[in-house]
Amino acid sequence: MxxxxxxxxxxxxxxxxxxxxxxxxxxxxxxxxxxRVGGYLGLLLVILVVALPLYWILISSLKExxxxxxxxxxxxxxxxxxxxxxxxxxxxxxxxxxxNSIIITTVLTxxxxxxxxLSAFALAFLRFPGRSLVLLFVIASLMVPNQVTVISNYALxxxxxxxxxxxxxxxxxxxxxxxxxxxxxxxxxxxxxxxEAAEMDAxxxxxxxxxxxxxxxxxxxxxxxxxxxVTEWNQYLWPLLMADDSSTAPLPVGLAQLQDTAGLTNWGPxxxxxxxxxLPILVIFLLLQRHMIKGLTAGAVKG
Amino acid sequence: MASxxxxxxxxxxAPGERPAVDxxxxxxxxGEFLVVVGPSxxxxxxxxxxxxxxxxxxxxxxxxxxxxxxxxxxxDRDVAMVFQSYALYPNMTAGENMAFxxxxxxxxxxxxxxxxxxxxxxxxxxxxxxxxxxxxSGGQRQRVAMGRAIVRDPKVFCMDEPLSNxxxxxxxxxxxxxxxxxxRLGTTTVYVTHDQTxxxxxxxxxxxxxAGQLQQIGSxxxxxxxxxxxxxxxxxGSPSINLIDSVPxxxxxxxxxxSLQIPVPGAxxxxxxxxxxxxxxxxxxxxxxxxxxPGDAGRLPVRVARVERLGSETFAFVDPVGLVAGSTGRxxxxxxxxxxxxxxxxxxxxxxxxxxxxxxxxxxAGSALS
Ligand SMILES: Nc1ncnc2c1ncn2[C@@H]1O[C@H](COP(=O)(O)OP(=O)(O)OP(=O)(O)O)[C@@H](O)[C@H]1O
Ligand SMILES: [Mg+2]
Numbered sequence: 001m002x003x004x005x006x007x008x009x010x011x012x013x014x015x016x017x018x019x020x021x022x023x024x025x026x027x028x029x030x031x032x033x034x035x036r037v038g039g040y041l042g043l044l045l046v047i048l049v050v051a052l053p054l055y056w057i058l059i060s061s062l063k064e065x066x067x068x069x070x071x072x073x074x075x076x077x078x079x080x081x082x083x084x085x086x087x088x089x090x091x092x093x094x095x096x097x098x099x100n101s102i103i104i105t106t107v108l109t110x111x112x113x114x115x116x117x118l119s120a121f122a123l124a125f126l127r128f129p130g131r132s133l134v135l136l137f138v139i140a141s142l143m144v145p146n147q148v149t150v151i152s153n154y155a156l157x158x159x160x161x162x163x164x165x166x167x168x169x170x171x172x173x174x175x176x177x178x179x180x181x182x183x184x185x186x187x188x189x190x191x192x193x194x195x196e197a198a199e200m201d202a203x204x205x206x207x208x209x210x211x212x213x214x215x216x217x218x219x220x221x222x223x224x225x226x227x228x229x230v231t232e233w234n235q236y237l238w239p240l241l242m243a244d245d246s247s248t249a250p251l252p253v254g255l256a257q258l259q260d261t262a263g264l265t266n267w268g269p270x271x272x273x274x275x276x277x278x279l280p281i282l283v284i285f286l287l288l289q290r291h292m293i294k295g296l297t298a299g300a301v302k303g
Numbered sequence: 304m305a306s307x308x309x310x311x312x313x314x315x316x317a318p319g320e321r322p323a324v325d326x327x328x329x330x331x332x333x334g335e336f337l338v339v340v341g342p343s344x345x346x347x348x349x350x351x352x353x354x355x356x357x358x359x360x361x362x363x364x365x366x367x368x369x370x371x372x373x374x375x376x377x378x379d380r381d382v383a384m385v386f387q388s389y390a391l392y393p394n395m396t397a398g399e400n401m402a403f404x405x406x407x408x409x410x411x412x413x414x415x416x417x418x419x420x421x422x423x424x425x426x427x428x429x430x431x432x433x434x435x436x437x438x439x440s441g442g443q444r445q446r447v448a449m450g451r452a453i454v455r456d457p458k459v460f461c462m463d464e465p466l467s468n469x470x471x472x473x474x475x476x477x478x479x480x481x482x483x484x485x486x487r488l489g490t491t492t493v494y495v496t497h498d499q500t501x502x503x504x505x506x507x508x509x510x511x512x513x514a515g516q517l518q519q520i521g522s523x524x525x526x527x528x529x530x531x532x533x534x535x536x537x538x539x540g541s542p543s544i545n546l547i548d549s550v551p552x553x554x555x556x557x558x559x560x561x562s563l564q565i566p567v568p569g570a571x572x573x574x575x576x577x578x579x580x581x582x583x584x585x586x587x588x589x590x591x592x593x594x595x596x597p598g599d600a601g602r603l604p605v606r607v608a609r610v611e612r613l614g615s616e617t618f619a620f621v622d623p624v625g626l627v628a629g630s631t632g633r634x635x636x637x638x639x640x641x642x643x644x645x646x647x648x649x650x651x652x653x654x655x656x657x658x659x660x661x662x663x664x665x666x667x668a669g670s671a672l673s
Contacts, residue, residue: 193390196357201404202378215394301388
């Protein structure tokens with residue numbers, strides 16, 4: 001909003017320059033109508049960019065097949081149909097894929113969050129030789145794109161005979177460089193005195209983590225959990241390479257399969273499958289985001 | 304109950320730089336309340352943290368009760384710390400904050416609740432035990448932080464400016480409470496502050512640090528009346544002492560003006576060429592307004608530049624008249640404490656009688672002459 005109306009930023013206004021509104025007006029009332037309209041237009045644009053594709057998915061999943069392709073575009077399905085949703089189940093083993101997704105995402109989230117918290121704690125609070133070297137490795141591994149390691153990982157996992165197993169999908173994905181980095185930085189931002197107070201109060205490392213550090217870190221931790229869940233739920237490339245059928249493949253692979261079986265032009269069932277795939281994540285997000293509150297260190301330190 | 308000894312304790316943060324604490328030698332008796340003062344950055348906190356085990360020692364030894372604890376972890380030293388920021392655990396109630404250490408140390412549940420209840424009673428925290436720090440006032444948080452230290456019944460209390468976050472009034476009452484509590488518990492206490500009222504009123508002894516080096520340690524009166532150098536003299540006392548540099552010495556007397564000549568103690572002092580003279584703000588009385596008797600010894604004619612009335616007392620910032628050539632006051636003006644009933648105005652002239660016996664004399668390097 002300020003980018004659209006830079007002349008209106010209060011700090012850029014000097015006392016002798018004429019202001020577009022009476023000086024007595026409250027700060028939020030000062031912006032000119034023009035800049036407000038501009039701001040809302042900007043917001044609208046962002047909403048369109050984000051929400052339109054989602055809306056399109058939703059209505060396409062509720063349309064009959066010929067209606068999806070009509071020109072001009074119809075924005076409300078007419079008639080509404082749930083047929084696409086039932087065709088999702090008949091086209092592919094949807095529940096199998098769903099089960100696989102849940103298994104893979106749950107295991108990966110638990111493993112990554114546990115490893116991330118523990119490694120970040122060690123890197124932030126424990127003194128041991130080679131600490132900065134370890135940190136350097138973690139950061140370096142953040143810079144390597146996943147695709148680079150796909151081939152060597154594939155060779156290794158195939159050699160182990162792990163193709164079409166959950167282990168083959170999960171183990172190579174369980175790296176936590178990002179979580180380690182994020183949580184370590186968060187831990188370092190906690191008030192140092194509280195950690196020292198806990199040290200003086202004879203809290204061992206685990207007690208320190210559970211009773212002192214984590215209670216001040218829930219928002220960051222939950223954000224990390226959410227990011228992990230979404231990332232792992234949407235994993236596509238690696239499971240596609242690892243899994244040949246619905247015995248281990250997760251939903252994104254299943255959706256691609258669905259497109260194959262339903263025919264390349266039959267978008268209805270694919271969109272319905274997509275909606276069904278998104279739903280669990282949406283629910284989890286709504287449940288978790290309520291806990292992402294600020295101010296957990298309130299009252300701990302003054303100044 | 305324990306004594307604390309610092310033996311040549313040094314802490315350098317970066318090699319080649321001036322150490323934050325430089326060969327500190329300190330002896331705190333069992334049950335003593337030692338206040339450590341000094342300007343910002345002089346190494347007070349660092350010294351305290353070395354005692355607590357939160358900061359490694361570069362060289363030297365820290366002893367508690369005669370036992371070398373230099374290499375020991377904080378938790379194994381049986382020392383409790385009250386932080387300037389209180390550092391309470393935000394997710395725990397006041398009671399849990401106090402019980403945390405005891406739980407970690409494996410104290411039995413029944414024992415914990417009696418000790419917490421006792422501490423809460425002493426600190427008047429009974430009604431707040433179930434409240435979290437976010438819902439407490441600054442003073443209440445401060446008391447919880449104190450409570451967390453006293454429930455442990457440690458060998459030593461370390462307190463790092465525990466009152467600096469309180470407002471002036473609360474600070475005065477809490478100051479007295481802490482001093483009383485320490486007397487009652489009899490726990491050896493090292494208390495860091497830069498507030499010199501706290502230093503004068505709370506401690507059995509006061510240690511003055513400057514740039515990591517111990518300047519002087521002694522009772523508050525000793526420090527006030529017999530400071531070892533101009534730094535200690537200037538640091539202790541508010542408003543601070545009037546220091547006049549490069550005062551010429553003639554016949555064993557420091558000559559400030561024709562009418563004010565201070566006998567210089569010690570043979571070395573009498574032989575010196577120039578000295579620094581220190582006069583406390585309360586070290587002079589007004590003789591009479593206007594021109595006095597310039598002939599009298601111990602009299603200092605001054606012109607008033609500024610007056611500060613605090614209600615109970617008045618401080619006059621004055622310029623001496625006829626100060627001997629070459630000598631200069633260290634501050635812009637000399638400051639004297641006057642009777643509040645006295646009617647002094649800016650620009651008026653006064654003659655002060657200086658109590659020569661209370662005047663301090665330092666050599667050119669700043670060390671006290673005696
Ligand atoms: N972690 C650190 N790394 C490097 N230098 C430090 C560190 N901690 C303190 N110092 C330096 O050590 C010196 C002493 O610091 P210290 O905190 O002990 O001062 P202080 O006397 O407590 O001051 P204040 O009254 O402002 O709290 C300062 O010059 C400071 O810059
Ligand atoms: Mg300090």
